[in-house]
Amino acid sequence: xxxxxxxxxxxxxxxxxxxxxxxxxxxxxxxxxxxxxxxxxxxxxxxxxxxxxxxxxxxxxxxxxxxxxxxxxxxxxxxxxxxxxxxxxxxxxxxxxxxxxxxxxxxxxxxxxxxxxxxxxxxxxxxxxxxxxxxxxxxxxxxxxxxxxxxxxxxxxxxxxxxxxxxxxxxxxxxxxxxxxxxxxxxxxxxxxxxxxxxxxxxxxxxxxxxxxxxxxxxxxxxxxxxxxxxxxxxxxxxxxxxxxxxxxxxxxxxxxxxxxxxxxxxxxxxxxxxxxxxxxxxxxxxxxxxxxxxxxxxxxxxxxxxxxxxxxxxxxxxxxxxxxxxxxxxxxxxxxxxxxxxxxxxxxxxxxxxxxxxxxxxxxxxxxxxxxxxxxxx
Numbered sequence: 001x002x003x004x005x006x007x008x009x010x011x012x013x014x015x016x017x018x019x020x021x022x023x024x025x026x027x028x029x030x031x032x033x034x035x036x037x038x039x040x041x042x043x044x045x046x047x048x049x050x051x052x053x054x055x056x057x058x059x060x061x062x063x064x065x066x067x068x069x070x071x072x073x074x075x076x077x078x079x080x081x082x083x084x085x086x087x088x089x090x091x092x093x094x095x096x097x098x099x100x101x102x103x104x105x106x107x108x109x110x111x112x113x114x115x116x117x118x119x120x121x122x123x124x125x126x127x128x129x130x131x132x133x134x135x136x137x138x139x140x141x142x143x144x145x146x147x148x149x150x151x152x153x154x155x156x157x158x159x160x161x162x163x164x165x166x167x168x169x170x171x172x173x174x175x176x177x178x179x180x181x182x183x184x185x186x187x188x189x190x191x192x193x194x195x196x197x198x199x200x201x202x203x204x205x206x207x208x209x210x211x212x213x214x215x216x217x218x219x220x221x222x223x224x225x226x227x228x229x230x231x232x233x234x235x236x237x238x239x240x241x242x243x244x245x246x247x248x249x250x251x252x253x254x255x256x257x258x259x260x261x262x263x264x265x266x267x268x269x270x271x272x273x274x275x276x277x278x279x280x281x282x283x284x285x286x287x288x289x290x291x292x293x294x295x296x297x298x299x300x301x302x303x304x305x306x307x308x309x310x311x312x313x314x315x316x317x318x319x320x321x322x323x324x325x326x327x328x329x330x331x332x333x334x335x336x337x338x339x340x341x342x343x344x345x346x347x348x349x350x351x352x353x354x355x356x357x358x359x360x361x362x363x364x365x366x367x368x369x370x371x372x373x374x375x376x377x378x379x
Contacts, residue, residue: 004059006081008032008050011062014084015044017252018070079152083249086163087190088151090247091115093158093237100158100242107237111160112150114234119145119162121227122192126185129221132286136227144186164190166251168258181257187250194248196224197267200232204276213283226284232269233277241271297322297356297369298378301347302330306340313337314344320354320369331360331367339375346377353378 012032016022019037026033030049036042044065046058067077091111093100103111123141124133144164151161169182183191203212216222235244248265269277299322306316315337321330333356335343346352357374361367 002060004056004063004078006059006063006078008046008048008055008059010081010084011044011046011059013253014081015066017084017256018066020044082151083163083251085165085167085251085253086149087166087187087251087254088161088163088249089115089190089193090245090249091160091235092245092247093242094245095240095242100240103158103237104239107239108160111235111237114231115160115162116145117234118193118228118231119148119189121225121231122189122196123185124227125192125196125223125225126188129219129223130225131216131222131284132226134286140185144189147186166254168254183258187254187258190248190250191261192223193228194246194261194265194267195263196228197232197246197269198263199224200229200277200280201267201269201273203280204273209276209280209283212280216284224284226281226286229277229281229284233274233281236269236271236274243268243270245269295324295357295360297324297331297358297360298353299323299331299356300351300353301343304340304344304347306335309337311337313340315340318343318347320356322356324360329362329367331369333358333369333372333375335372335375339372342375342377 012022012034015034020034021037023033023035023043026045027048030047030052032044032046032048034044042065044062046062047055049055063074063077063081066072067074070077072080093103117136120136120141121133123144124130124136124138127138127140148162148164151163153159153161164186166187167184169184171180171182199212203209212224216224237244245266245268248261250260250265299320301318301320303319304314305318306314308314315335317332317334318340319330319332320343321328343354346354355374355376355378356369356372358369358372360369
């Protein structure tokens, strides 16, 4: 007889999810006794205490009985029972035309790190919704990571599994004397991961990435962040370019007390979607500190520091004083020879304004306008 490494509580909870009825009178005798849901007089009997000298033998009999009833192997039955109080995320790498028995150590390492980032991103979104989470070190998020377990992988396609206990909070209603169950922080995080993955997949299929971003941007409590998109991109196995699937399994014990999430618990991402996910990620990418993209600026030319090139025309840096959002500051701009001539004309006219369309990069001492799209003299 092999050692049964499951708890008595988990065996009891699994049986209850399958509609077995607990005989409360047996509790005072130190036993969990459960009656079959089929009115066939079958019972499950095992000690409440895992350390009891009789636990291993009686648990082994109980698990074999359950495995036979539900047509599972003993190994699969034990796995089902271990997961009964946990929410589980499975990351499945697979291929339609070849068997995937393994992934490289590097890809496994990257997948675990990406999953960790995804958990932290969703946890940060649940705590303080935003399009970007520059710091993901909140205590609640770190506690979630601390209590998340790495489970055995499954056979066939290569599957990484992580789980977290789904510990429901009970609120007592003093007026009705009823108990109301509240979803724990971890369930809200897992649901956010599930729903965000579905939204991104659906937006890619509908070729409507902009609407996804715009809806999240307009939402006071956005559900998707740059950090989540980045972690999703990192989950791809780039060595073999195979697809992956996210599978969310909710604690069976919790579903006896709270509603099951109302969306699909499986999302497939073909490798061909990687570039699309990177496009989604680009929409959510936060602007770099002090960096404004393709803005229009007006200013006056202060100095011209260009040099004469091989074409005997002068080009190079000029210093311009610009006004932006009621703030005046000097910027350096590297101009082509044609734009440099317009800057020279503006300078010769004294207070003539120039119009620049480009990217402003603000520094601690010097500011620059880069990627100049347009430069013209304001007549």
